[in-house]
Amino acid sequence: MSLRVKLFLPLIVIGMLMIAYVNISWLPQFTDFAEARHKQQLMARIDAIGQKMAPLLAKGQRRSVYDSLGKLLLDNSEWRGVRLLDTNGKQLYRKETKTKRLPQSDAVYTLRQPVSHAGKSLGALLVTVDTTERLRAVHELQRYSIWVFLVILLILTVTIAVIFEVVIRRPIKALSTASARLAKGNFETPLPEPGTDEMGTLVSTFTSMRDAIQRYQSDLSFQTTHDPLTGLVNRREFERRLEVALNVTRSELSEHALLYMDLDQFKVVNDTCGHTAGDEFLRQLGAELYRKVRKHDTLARLGGDEFGVLLEHCPAEQASRIANELLETIQDFRFVWEGKSFTLGVSIGLVPITGHSGSLSKILSTADAACYAAKDAGRNRIHVYRDDDSTLVRRHGEMQWVPRITEAIQEGRFHLYYQLIVPVSGEEEGVHFEFLLRMEDEDNNIIPPRAFLHAAERYNLMLGLDRWVTKTAFQWLQLHPEQVDHLKLCTINLSGHSLGDADFMQFIIKELKQSGIPPEKICFEVTETAAISNLMKAIRFMSILRDLGCRFSLDDFGSGMSSFAYLKNLPVDYLKIDGIFVKDIADDPIDYAMVKAINEMGHVMGKETVAEFVEKEAILWKLREIGVDYAQGYAIAKPRPLIEMDSGFLLNQLRLAEGGG
Known part of the structure; x- marks a missing residue:
């Protein structure tokens, strides 16, 4: 009614x-x-x-x-x-009257x-x-x-x-x-014009409510589609616009381009001045980039220190010019915080978008791969994707390892091997070996680490692998006290990801205490590149564990441009000379001179040296001549499964290695 x-x-x-x-x-x-x-x-x-x-x-x-x-x-x-x-x-x-008589x-x-x-x-x-x-x-x-x-x-x-x-x-x-x-x-x-009566009050109240809802919805819509830190479009809205552009490309045969940008060494700002400074850096840089892009283009913060730009109706040649302009803008951008000045670079992946570009996920994956290809090529540069891009094909192959590594961890298909490290002088000091990681594939074939470690590092799987290796090694040592009695030192490899993780350091301390293994018999080996790229965290990590009695070895020493400059700041006990210099030392005088210089520098700084890739007797003789402390390689002993190790077998191998020397 x-x-x-x-x-x-x-x-x-x-x-x-x-x-x-x-x-x-x-x-x-x-x-x-x-x-x-x-x-x-x-x-x-x-x-x-x-x-x-x-x-x-x-x-x-x-x-x-x-x-x-x-x-x-x-x-x-x-x-x-x-x-x-x-x-x-x-x-x-x-x-x-003469009228009829009325009753x-x-x-x-x-x-x-x-x-x-x-x-x-x-x-x-x-x-x-x-x-x-x-x-x-x-x-x-x-x-x-x-x-x-x-x-x-x-x-x-x-x-x-x-x-x-x-x-x-x-x-x-x-x-x-x-x-x-x-x-x-x-x-x-x-709505009707509000009057002064009660109905006018109702109309005014409704109008105010409508305007408030509209403002709230507008704010909510903005928050849903924009990054709260920089005010730029967020990843979800960026992907929606990219999907629209992709559909337009297919229907109108137009051409667009996608730029995927990742700042180089942004964590230096966070590590030096804190996350507040890092957030302000991103805000200022986002505003600067926004002024540089075209009005009809979309600039988005995709997460962390990653930005994306959708260049609509933009041929590849023009997109390359814009990418270079943004690269120069970031290079010229100077950020100052509490008297400290920072200038960073950026790695950019450029992907043309045409009617044959494939799905949204494929385009984003390709752009991400192109960005990291720019990083691999030396950072602060642009990598333009092409259909015959061999670099991205290799990277795509690395991506295929991610689910295989995850499944291998879940199904227990990782195994520990060991390889002896012996004194070059031949004097018996006790057993010294390195734990090595191997993966067993679905057909029970053993896969060497060089096949999957690079992918594990790139896709942040190394922390889980380092935890597994450390825990498994400690458990084995705890279950084999007779091996510990003959043990001088055993080496466990750690990645750069683990060096920067405070929880991982606490994990090692906890495992050491629970296992009861003497810390002085444990040596952690890190690559020179990992230590230098996380220098402050690496120094703190090493210092705390060395105070407990653990030792540290610097792997692949000599491969970096700044090896000697950083060496005096790193609290390491051993230098493992990069095998690229060791393997040809018997025939190449330059390699001989490099190994000799590294060995002398290490000894001057009170560190012992280890030569890897010792694959023939002549190399071992040259190492004795130079005065290197330890040798490791096929000429000494090949890697073997850890489950094969027992005291008699290990001592026999050790005698054979020393006798061969």
Whole structure:
């Protein structure tokens, strides 16, 4: 039932009740009142006539009285008859009109008025009155009054309806329509002008509520599609726009481009000045990049220190120019925080988007791979993807290792091997070996680490592998105390990811305490590159564990440009000379000189040296000649499964290795 019906129905009922009340109660009462008043007036008049006739009757002048009564009968249209009685009730005079004699009724009645003079009764005057015509006029007036009342009621009802329509129903309907559209997200529905009454207050309140919801939805929409730190488009919205651009490319044969940018060495800012400085760096850089891109392009922060740019309707050549401009912008950007100045580079992967580009996920994956190809090529450069891109093909091959590594961990298909490390001098010092990691594939073939470690490092799987190797090695040593008795030192390799992880350091300390293994028999080996790229964290990591008694070895020493500059800051005990110099030492005088220089530098700094890749006897002789402390390689002993190790076998291998030397 509509609001209009709900209002009009009570009005109609009230009107009908009022009509019934007027017709049944008020009008009859009015008629009775008018009739009684008329009778009073007649009685007063008859009384006046009686008083006027009384002196004449007292004098016996009856004829004059009769003439007066006859004349009165003729002058009063309602009078139907007049009678004059004496004191005994004898009729003295009677005269009636010539109309048909009417029976007594409410309309025909007789009024009796006593006549006296000087206190003496002279008789009575009786007047018969017929009020039929007057009552008919009264009833006609009643009907007219009812019609007038109905017209007034109708006018009142229509007036109320119009007022209700304009003041209440239309604004409410407008608010209802606006509410329905508001629920669908349409905020443009016009509303009535608010007045000063209660309805105006309601309209004003609704308008305020609508505006507040619109602002909230706008803010929520912005938060949903934009990065809260930089205010740039976020990854989700970027991918949506990229999907739209991809569909347009397929339908219109247009060409777009995607730039995937990753800042180089951004963690230096965080590590040096804290994450607050890092956030401010990203805010300022985001604003600077936003000023450089075209208005119809999309710049987004994809997460961490990664940015993306969607270049719409942009050929590859133009996209390359824009990428170079952004590269130069980031190179020239200088960030200052608390007196410290930072200048970073960026690695950019550029992927043209055409109708043959494939799915959204493939484009993003390709762009990510192109970006990391730029990093692998030396950072701070652009890698443009092409269909015959051999670099990305190799990287795609690395990506295939990720699920295989994860499955191997879950299914227990990783195994520990060991390889002996012996003193070049031949003097027996006890057993010294290195734990090596091998993976068993689905066909039970053993896979060497060079096949999967690079992928594990790139895709952040090394921390899990380092935990597995450390825990498994400690458990084996704990279960073989006889091997620990003959053990001088065993080496466990750690990745750069683990060096920067405080939880991993606590994990090692906990495992050492639980296993009861003497810390001085444990040596952790890290690559020179990993140590230098995480220098401060590496120094702290090494210092804490060395205080417990553990030792450290620096692997692949000499492969970096800054090896000697950083060496004095690293608390290591052993330098493992990079095998690239060792394997040709017997034939290449330059390699011989390099190994000799590294060995002498290490000894000057109080560190022992280990030569790897010792694959023939001639190399071992050259190492003795130079004075290297330890040797490791196929000429000494090949890697073997850890489960094959026992005391007798190990000591026999050690004697064979020393005898061969």
